[in-house]
Amino acid sequence: MNKQVVKPNYTLRGIDDILHRDDEIRTYYEYLKDIFSGVSPSNIFIYGKPGLGKTLITKLVFEEIKREAEVRGIELCIININCDELRTEHSILQRLVREIPSDEPRRVIGNSTSKHSEHLKYLINHYSGIIIIILDELDKAVNPEMINKIIRTESEASGQFPTIVGITNDLGLRDRFPPHLKSVLCENGLIINPYNADQLADILRARAEIAFKKDSLDEMVIPLCAAYAAQDYGDVRRAIDLLRVAGEIAESRSGKQLIEQDVRDAYNKLEIDRVIEVIKTLPTQSKAALLACIYVYDSPKENTMSNIYTVYSGLCDAMEIDVLTQRRITDLLAELNQLGIIEGINEFKGRYGRKKVITKITSKEHALEILFQDYRISTIKNIPASAFLRF
Ligand SMILES: Nc1ncnc2c1ncn2[C@@H]1O[C@H](COP(=O)(O)OP(=O)(O)O)[C@@H](O)[C@H]1O
Numbered sequence: 001m002n003k004q005v006v007k008p009n010y011t012l013r014g015i016d017d018i019l020h021r022d023d024e025i026r027t028y029y030e031y032l033k034d035i036f037s038g039v040s041p042s043n044i045f046i047y048g049k050p051g052l053g054k055t056l057i058t059k060l061v062f063e064e065i066k067r068e069a070e071v072r073g074i075e076l077c078i079i080n081i082n083c084d085e086l087r088t089e090h091s092i093l094q095r096l097v098r099e100i101p102s103d104e105p106r107r108v109i110g111n112s113t114s115k116h117s118e119h120l121k122y123l124i125n126h127y128s129g130i131i132i133i134i135l136d137e138l139d140k141a142v143n144p145e146m147i148n149k150i151i152r153t154e155s156e157a158s159g160q161f162p163t164i165v166g167i168t169n170d171l172g173l174r175d176r177f178p179p180h181l182k183s184v185l186c187e188n189g190l191i192i193n194p195y196n197a198d199q200l201a202d203i204l205r206a207r208a209e210i211a212f213k214k215d216s217l218d219e220m221v222i223p224l225c226a227a228y229a230a231q232d233y234g235d236v237r238r239a240i241d242l243l244r245v246a247g248e249i250a251e252s253r254s255g256k257q258l259i260e261q262d263v264r265d266a267y268n269k270l271e272i273d274r275v276i277e278v279i280k281t282l283p284t285q286s287k288a289a290l291l292a293c294i295y296v297y298d299s300p301k302e303n304t305m306s307n308i309y310t311v312y313s314g315l316c317d318a319m320e321i322d323v324l325t326q327r328r329i330t331d332l333l334a335e336l337n338q339l340g341i342i343e344g345i346n347e348f349k350g351r352y353g354r355k356k357v358i359t360k361i362t363s364k365e366h367a368l369e370i371l372f373q374d375y376r377i378s379t380i381k382n383i384p385a386s387a388f389l390r391f
């Protein structure tokens with residue numbers, strides 16, 4: 001009926017449509033309530049894995065806050081920046097300079113970062129309201145240290161400092177901040193936890209009601225999408241993708257009803273797409289290591305680290321590229337394991353001699369196809385795998 005609501009960029013109509021985040025939203029308001037006393041709230045740091053609603057909650061909470069501030073006649077400037085789009089300090093400053101209200105006509109401020117920084121200071125000094133700067137995907141910013149400067153810019157007009165709301169998928173980012181930044185930026189923390197399968201199913205059901213005609217979903221479809229997504233860590237984006245792709249599959253076989261098998265097919269399709277994307281961006285050495293894994297895995301040889309390494313060395317010689325040490329290759333395999341491209345025992349830690357290391361290679365056929373698209377690896381495309389296994 002309406003495909004838009006199962007697309008990744010669909011935004012809910014309002015805060016009441018957000019399910020199972022009542023506690024988080026309450027805490028968020030609590031952190032921001034100073035605004036209504038005309039005071040800049042403390043900085044906020046929000047973190048949690050991707051697809052858990054961080055961006056969504058932030059957008060809708062601030063919509064409410066903005067509306068309420070207008071009603072109460074409180075001067076408030078909210079700037080929402082996605083650091084994946086504006087990565088450099090310069091582009092972030094440019095944006096801030098553009099968005100902070102000013103009575104004066106816009107000036108030409110040249111191109112240098114320091115000029116922008118100076119002008120930002122000037123604007124903050126002359127703005128008497130509360131400034132909130134949301135930095136989403138903060139881990140993508142080239143230089144998070146620049147926040148420090150902004151946080152410490154006290155406004156002469158209001159006697160207040162801008163509030164920063166930092167958001168990240170990277171659970172380790174906070175601990176990588178220098179201590180002074182960590183203490184000011186992370187004054188108020190908000191952890192966004194994964195959804196469980198039941199919560200995911202509720203969220204999906206709400207979407208499905210708008211997206212699909214009545215009775216077009218088999219009753220197992222939503223629980224299965226939810227179960228798949230919960231298996232990872234409860235990513236809503238993934239759950240919604242599954243439902244949409246399953247719907248597309250049902251549509252293409254001109255089925256009147258979406259059935260369980262469509263969800264399974266959708267899962268495989270998304271998994272293949274993901275593996276292809278990841279493999280494409282790997283450096284050649286990792287690709288060579290992966291190719292060695294596949295060759296050994298498909299052969300009668302035992303898939304031990306030393307056999308994989310022997311094949312890997314042979315591949316490198318044939319491609320005329322450097323041969324890395326076995327230790328490095330072990331690290332690269334551990335990375336591939338992390339990325340879900342291969343699965344292995346012991347997570348590739350420590351030393352092993354003759355033990356089997358690989359238990360599964362995800363979407364092997366597709367992986368092979370992508371590997372041979374690499375310029376270096378394409379040079380050995382016509383050499384049969386068996387040539388590397390004669391030892
Ligand atoms: N509680 C929820 N209710 C409804 N939809 C949700 C909920 N949480 C997340 N979503 C949806 O999941 C997707 C990912 O959310 P997003 O806020 O982008 O995640 P994050 O920023 O944490 O990566 C969006 O399409 C969003 O609308």
Ligand SMILES: [Mg+2]
Binds near residue numbers: 054055056136137
């Ligand atoms: Mg986000």
